[in-house]
Amino acid sequence: MSTEWEVVIGLEVHVQLNTQSKIFCACPTAFGAEPNTHTCPVCLGLPGALPVLNEAAVDKAIAFGLAINAQLHRQSIFARKNYFYPDLPKGYQISQYEIPIVGKGHLDILLTDGSEKRVGITRAHLEEDAGKSLHEAFVAQSGIDLNRAGTPLLEIVSEPDLRSASEAVAYLKKLHALVRYLDISDGNMQEGSFRCDANVSLRRPGEPFGTRAEIKNLNSFRFLEKAILFEMDRQREILENGGKIVQETRLFDANKGETRSMRSKEEANDYRYFPDPDLLPLHLAEERIDRVRVSLPELPDVRRIRFMEQYGLPAYDAQVLTAHRELADYYEQVAENLDAKIAANWVMVELLGAMNKAGLEIPDFPVPAGELRLLLQRMADSTISGKIAKEIFEILCSEGGTVDAIIDAKGLRQITDERAILALIDEIIANNPKQTAEYRAGKEKLFGFFVGQVMKASHGKANPDQVNSLLKNRLLSQ
Amino acid sequence: MDKLVVERIAYLSRMKLPAQEIPVVTEQLAQIFRLVEAMRAVPTEGVEPMAHPLDLQQPLRPDEPRTGGPQRADLLANAPEAQDGLFLVPRVIE
Numbered sequence: 001m002s003t004e005w006e007v008v009i010g011l012e013v014h015v016q017l018n019t020q021s022k023i024f025c026a027c028p029t030a031f032g033a034e035p036n037t038h039t040c041p042v043c044l045g046l047p048g049a050l051p052v053l054n055e056a057a058v059d060k061a062i063a064f065g066l067a068i069n070a071q072l073h074r075q076s077i078f079a080r081k082n083y084f085y086p087d088l089p090k091g092y093q094i095s096q097y098e099i100p101i102v103g104k105g106h107l108d109i110l111l112t113d114g115s116e117k118r119v120g121i122t123r124a125h126l127e128e129d130a131g132k133s134l135h136e137a138f139v140a141q142s143g144i145d146l147n148r149a150g151t152p153l154l155e156i157v158s159e160p161d162l163r164s165a166s167e168a169v170a171y172l173k174k175l176h177a178l179v180r181y182l183d184i185s186d187g188n189m190q191e192g193s194f195r196c197d198a199n200v201s202l203r204r205p206g207e208p209f210g211t212r213a214e215i216k217n218l219n220s221f222r223f224l225e226k227a228i229l230f231e232m233d234r235q236r237e238i239l240e241n242g243g244k245i246v247q248e249t250r251l252f253d254a255n256k257g258e259t260r261s262m263r264s265k266e267e268a269n270d271y272r273y274f275p276d277p278d279l280l281p282l283h284l285a286e287e288r289i290d291r292v293r294v295s296l297p298e299l300p301d302v303r304r305i306r307f308m309e310q311y312g313l314p315a316y317d318a319q320v321l322t323a324h325r326e327l328a329d330y331y332e333q334v335a336e337n338l339d340a341k342i343a344a345n346w347v348m349v350e351l352l353g354a355m356n357k358a359g360l361e362i363p364d365f366p367v368p369a370g371e372l373r374l375l376l377q378r379m380a381d382s383t384i385s386g387k388i389a390k391e392i393f394e395i396l397c398s399e400g401g402t403v404d405a406i407i408d409a410k411g412l413r414q415i416t417d418e419r420a421i422l423a424l425i426d427e428i429i430a431n432n433p434k435q436t437a438e439y440r441a442g443k444e445k446l447f448g449f450f451v452g453q454v455m456k457a458s459h460g461k462a463n464p465d466q467v468n469s470l471l472k473n474r475l476l477s478q
Numbered sequence: 479m480d481k482l483v484v485e486r487i488a489y490l491s492r493m494k495l496p497a498q499e500i501p502v503v504t505e506q507l508a509q510i511f512r513l514v515e516a517m518r519a520v521p522t523e524g525v526e527p528m529a530h531p532l533d534l535q536q537p538l539r540p541d542e543p544r545t546g547g548p549q550r551a552d553l554l555a556n557a558p559e560a561q562d563g564l565f566l567v568p569r570v571i572e
Contacts, residue, residue, distance in 0.1 A: 019541050020541050020543045021541050021542060035564050036550050036553065036563050036564065041548065044553060052538075052539045053536055053539060055539060082490070086565075137562070138561075140569050141559075141566045142566070143565065143566060275530065277531075279536060280532065282535075283536065
């Protein structure tokens with residue numbers, strides 16, 4: 001009997017839209033305010049309060065729809081999703097059900113073997129976020145903070161097109177990069193601005209879909225991967241022992257690295273959606289759609305291809321550099337009128353390495369693009385050597401400052417004066433008669449020794465190309 | 479419409495429904511369903527379904543945050559219990 005199973009995964013992603021105010025009232029959406037200070041009768045669900053839709057939330061949903069080549073529904077409907085939970089003061093969430101604002105679209109992801117895969121997106125709809133429950137400070141009670149209640153969300157539902165944990169991660173990363181490019185969300189996963197639920201089932205290849213479990217609470221790419229792998233093992237074990245998968249909601253426990261059933265969620269799974277009588281159908285005028293289309297930034301796929309054509313970069317470099325909008329912007333500032341490949345190497349190796357080490361992202365990174373650009377310029381005009389450039393970059397990272405000030409303060413200017421270099425060379429030759437004789441007798445391996453000695457004597461500042469050619473001449477001319 | 483459905487709807491609505499009221503409510507709900515059935519008999523072919531009784535479009539609001547509405551203390555005063563700026567409820571945790 002074949003033990004081969006195929007995993008079928010679809011993702012539901014909740015993206016907090018980065019509007020200034022909430023979706024149905026003018027309360028600010030800023031994160032981290034004192035509890036319940038960003039609330040009003042509308043988002044507290046007080047009787048008689050009426051919702052009025054925020055146009056920025058609509059525009060951001062349109063931008064997303066255009067970016068995934070989706071059908072935009074010219075008429076969409078807000079519905080009430082009814083359930084009781086303390087963080088949902090109205091007893092229903094305003095969402096979209098029958099007709100969402102964004103219909104079918106797709107996203108192309110790059111697989112590890114270099115091939116592309118098209119992932120279908122079923123729909124994306126506008127809805128309001130719930131508040132937060134806090135348990136730590138209370139005994140037998142929970143505290144409710146409704147600052148987040150009413151923050152606009154775009155729920156993006158994929159088709160069950162993903163066939164491995166790594167495909168799911170690639171899709172989620174691509175989606176994350178896209179919302180950042182579009183600037184429709186800050187994408188902050190720790191603060192919950194970008195949250196993912198995964199529907200996971202197993203089947204024999206070619207057979208109909210199996211029963212799925214929905215895994216909640218996946219707030220990092222790593223957790224998504226771990227949760228899917230755990231769930232695949234769990235379901236395989238049940239199926240191979242002749243059991244049946246129960247359709248249920250499961251919670252990923254990041255500490256234990258496992259998923260467990262959330263039985264309490266099952267009872268409530270009857271949302272009795274109906275059109276919200278407080279909100280009229282949302283009509284999208286062509287002018288509004290055109291206005292958003294014109295304001296769209298260059299998207300990752302287009303930018304990647306441009307990087308290959310404009311800068312002559314290999315596909316891999318273009319992929320890495322365009323994965324994040326901030327990184328791509330940074331690279332373009334560094335590379336302007338410089339050698340594009342050298343700039344790419346510096347950004348990919350030195351910059352990403354330093355960012356990784358410091359655990360920082362571009363906006364918080366201490367070295368601005370202009371400074372790295374100047375550093376590469378100083379290297380190109382032979383003021384400093386590549387080795388010194390790396391030292392200066394480390395100083396920029398750890399202490400800040402400017403390239404030219406560091407070069408002057410530390411006396412790092414490269415020695416390009418031929419006479420000065422020759423003086424060093426002559427001294428080294430004079431001090432090492434044995435090696436000089438051996439080299440001249442044909443032991444060419446010793447050349448490296450001489451280069452090293454000269455560089456050391458110059459404290460790394462002699463221009464290496466000049467050292468090479470001058471040294472060769474001097475050693476050969478008896 | 480039977481007793482079990484009525485009990486489930488009552489539960490989903492978080493309504494306390496005394497056992498002796500269930501037959502009455504069942505009959506009342508059944509009446510509503512008969513009304514719906516009667517309306518289904520009306521020929522509606524070619525008529526576009528409406529999501530709202532008013533034939534109007536959703537107005538939009540500019541994205542401008544405003545504060546200065548009711549103060550937190552006043553809003554919390556509506557709640558049975560509050561502490562440290564939070565509404566207090568019976569413990570909810572998975």
